[in-house]
Amino acid sequence: MPKLDALSNRPLSLALAGLLIAAAPLVAVAVSRMRARVTGDRSSVWPGRIAAAAAVLVVALLAQSTAHRSALFRSGLALWQDAAAKSTAGARPHLQYAMLLKQAGRDRDAWQAISIARGIDPFSARIDVLYKAWRPEKQTP
Numbered sequence: 001m002p003k004l005d006a007l008s009n010r011p012l013s014l015a016l017a018g019l020l021i022a023a024a025p026l027v028a029v030a031v032s033r034m035r036a037r038v039t040g041d042r043s044s045v046w047p048g049r050i051a052a053a054a055a056v057l058v059v060a061l062l063a064q065s066t067a068h069r070s071a072l073f074r075s076g077l078a079l080w081q082d083a084a085a086k087s088t089a090g091a092r093p094h095l096q097y098a099m100l101l102k103q104a105g106r107d108r109d110a111w112q113a114i115s116i117a118r119g120i121d122p123f124s125a126r127i128d129v130l131y132k133a134w135r136p137e138k139q140t141p
Helices: 014-039 046-072 076-086 092-103 107-120 125-134
Strands: none
Touching: 014 046, 046 076, 076 092, 092 107, 092 125, 107 125
């Protein structure tokens, strides 16, 4: 479920790159020492370059992940749509998504989302009230 507080929403993102940057010199030293023990060569600079290239690649991937995740926070509808898509056991994301769809005038989609929420939690009084209030009118032939 998404948390609207940026300080408490901590997915794997660019912020974790700080740990990578702090650990990179330690990893480079460890790789260099292992290589020196295996080959006996203490003058090689390749382990440091390989570690630096790997760090740049990981930072780039984390930046891409962060950009994708931050796009969800531009719209409440997109945020709850993502949460509902990822939730199979929680009714709340589907309920919130249904309410935002209803506000946006997307009644059919709202009905589908509230139906999913009701399927997950059939004993919720709040969901039941909305489900009955939003029920599409039966068409007569």
